[in-house]
Amino acid sequence: MDTVITIEIVKAQPDDACHERVSRAFGWFDHVEQRCSRFVESSELSMLFRSETGTPVSVSPLLFQLIEFALAVSQASGGAFDPTVGQAMAARGYNRNFRTGQETSHQPHATRETSYRDVVLNREGGTVTLLKPMVLDLGAVAKGFAMDLAAAELGCFTGYAINAGGDVLVRGRNSVDAPWRIGIKNPRKPAELIETLVVSDGAVCTSGDYERPRPDGQPGHHIIQPQTGESASIVASVTVVAATAMLADALSTASFVLGRKRGLRMLESQGVDGLIISPRLELYATSGLSKYRR
Incomplete structure (x- = not known):
């Protein structure tokens, strides 16, 4: 997932069983990547979008759940979030594995006019049907999904913090018996913090225009406006606090594309909290x- 993953745990008397759970928690990140990344040629996702158009394809419950969630967010956001942007991302230089630098040459030529409505799920049969040639990109939900799966392994600890490249999921209290303090980067000076949130249980995920500039050196970044195929540019960053990392991850991307007013309305309607920062570093909050600010 091209990110540094750390897990900080709090427990008075760790035992071997708990250490094994930490190992399993880390393992979920590789497991999700190997199944759900378009950059892995042998992944289940890659095999799905190489399948014959219009043919139902049986997929694992894990991939089905991830696609189903992505489509639900797409519908809730009116298409501001859309996992069918993979071809547009590849065309802008995001066609290499961020960790290895290897180009993904296995991806099919996709129809330009695709949307989440061209993906059909059959829950009873556990199948996915792609109605048009397309490249699915689940990057805006897969990391959060892996964080949630990792967290499910850590119930034996009184507190923990999973940090995946700055996106954080916490439970309980930290090693000094206080709520976890999570910093939000200044999008124009990422080495500095512009805000700090205090969270005991929940996930804090950020989407920002400073995170992944275009690899080809052209202006832009990795957060695509699905209707235009160009980088969204209305805001500089969006941070979302939600019960799960997958939800916070997806809604931060959707709200980034929607912009300040519509983004805040969506966050409120979904029952989560968030902070939107404009290119001029103006802060707008739900x-x-x-309750998270101190």
């Missing part, structure tokens, strides 16, 4: 974010 009504409930104040």
Whole structure:
């Protein structure tokens, strides 16, 4: 997933069983990547979009759940979030594995006019049907999904913090028996913090225009406006606090594309809190974010 993953745990008397759970927690990140990454030629996702168009394909429950969630967010956001942007991302230089640098040459030529509505799920049969040639990109949900799966392994600890490249999921209290403090980067000076949130249980995920510039050196970044295929540019960053990392991850991307007003409305409607930062570093928050500010 091209990111550094750390897990900080809090427990008075760790035992071997708990250490084994930490190992399993780390393992989920590789497992999700190997199944759900378009950059892995042998992944289940890659095999799906290489399948014959219009043919139902049986997929694992894990991949089905991830695609189903991505489509639900697509619908809730009116298409601002759309996993069918993979071809547009590849055309802008995001066609290499970020970790190895290897180009993904296995991806099919996709129809330009695709949307999440061209993906059909059959829950009873556990199948996915792609109605048009397309490249699915699940990057905006897969990392959060892996974080949630990892967290499910850590119930034996009184507190923990999973940090995956700055996206954080915490439970309980830290090693000094205080809520976890999570910094939000200044999108114009990422080495500095612009805000700090105090969270005991939940996930904090950020989407920012400073995170992955275009590899080809052209202006732009990795967060695509699905309707235009260009980098979204209305805001500089969006941070979301939610019960799960998958939800926070997806909604931060959707709200980034929607912009300040529509993004805040969506976050409020989904019952989560968030902070949207404009290119001029103006801060706009949901009504409930104040409970996390100190």
